[in-house]
Amino acid sequence: MKASQMFDLTGRVALVTGASSGLGVQFARALADNGASVALVARRADRLSALRDEIEARGGRAVAIEADATNREAMLRAFDTAEAALGTVTILVNNAGVAQKALRAIDVSPEEWRRVLSLDVDAVFYWAQEAARRMLAAKVQGSVVNIASVLAFGTGKGVASYATAKAAVVQITKSLAVELAFKGVRVNAIAPGWFVTEINDKFLETEAGTALKRDIPMGRFGESGDLDGALLLLASNAGRYITGATILVDGGQVVQLKG
Helix, strand or coil, X not given: XXXXXXXXXXXXXXXXXXXXXXXXXXXXXXXXXXXXXXXXXXXXXXXXXXXXXXXXXXXXXXXXXXXXXXXXXXXXXXXXXXXXXXXXXXXXXXXXXXXXXXXXXXHCCHHHHHHHHHHHHHXXXXXXXXXXXXXXXXXXXXXXXXXXXXXXXXXXXXXXXHHHHHHHHHHHHHHHHHHHHHHCEEEXXXXXXXXXXXXXXXXHCCHHHHHHHHCCCCCCCECCCCCHHHHHHHHCHHHCCCCCCXXXXXXXXXXXXXX
């Protein structure tokens, strides 16, 4: 089979959380460019509308749905809206997430801990669970792609809650994969390293950012499109025998940490 056929997502319906900025925007573009209809879900409606218009101008199909991934009722409505507009979601990209404030572990308040874990762990589990339930009810096969981080495999100072959350995402991925594989619902994760986004671009230009870059064997930060290959592999039939896996896309950072 040709690669163009293996990675073709024509007829598939994807839902991307956190689709209004950063990696979520590129995930949505990559899925749409390869044939999927895409439900764009995030809190910033204006940005979602702009991305929907861009995708449609490129010949794709998308719907913009305003919802907070930590709000259960809003997210259930988002799934309903996506289904009504596009059909059953068969690709879920659990991308919505938040970084923690730079605090020592002993200074992390219960409120800060819960703020990070409610989105970076709870929402990941709940929406993977909901997507799988709907796929099973519709008797269709599909793929869940959770977004973890290199910090699931190594940590540092000031990231205790975030690193804990991303390690939990890896275990959620494995647990769901084991239970859903027999029904044809695959669950995998991508663990990005340092990627330049609007959230961190100024920081990565600082001396501290330069120091981080020196720890990456490839000698650079991730760029737009560097995650597309991993995403398309896990979302498409090219990865039909892959489940429970976490793909590191980090320029070799974790390998160097492990020595």
